[in-house]
Amino acid sequence: MYSEKVMDHFQHPRNMGEIEDASGVGTVGNAKCGDIMRIYLDIDDESHIIRDCKFKTFGCGAAVATSSMATEMVMGKTIEEAMEVTNKAVMEALDGLPPVKVHCSLLAEEAIHAALWDYAEKH
């Protein structure tokens, strides 16, 4: 049912946790299942490069795996580049997800966008 990459990122999630005094924080909820996701970004004010990125979620394994992969994919990118990391790209990097779990994967993309907006609003 799940690809090896999904199981790997579910069982050994990368970048799970919090960032104290984060430059941007985004919290989103999933209306379909009631789960929540929060992304923390540490952004360099000069270069606009994402130096660190962490996530916390109450969501399912698919939400954990996509957030783990998405945080890896935006790390080291500029804000502009990170805005272009789509949910589709994250799912492809994970070798796909069953259709019933696609809504879970949207949490990561939405929370990253929310965190980037949070940073932009403060500057």
Add this chain to the structure above:
Amino acid sequence: MYSEKVMDHFQHPRNMGEIEDASGVGTVGNAKCGDIMRIYLDIDDESHIIRDCKFKTFGCGAAVATSSMATEMVMGKTIEEAMEVTNKAVMEALDGLPPVKVHCSLLAEEAIHAALWDYAEKH
């Protein structure tokens, strides 16, 4: 949104894992969100007491917390007593769950029943 007990069992799940050569195994799926849950039981053939109980799930934090609590509640009980551990009792032991997450908590009860049936069918 979540009680302290739910957060505790979500962040430090008890009895997560597998039992090799389990006496009974129950696997159930959640049609609403597509999640899966598996419960392993080690049952004493003489006394019918549950000596060990482990779970694995791809489900969300509510599924993890209820399974963690449910496995603790059936441990050391007889099959007959374990059949009477309801989803309602597990939720009460966790100081409740938001209504939108109640369907997630059903996975644990259903998987325990399935594992008890699996044992009964083999004997």
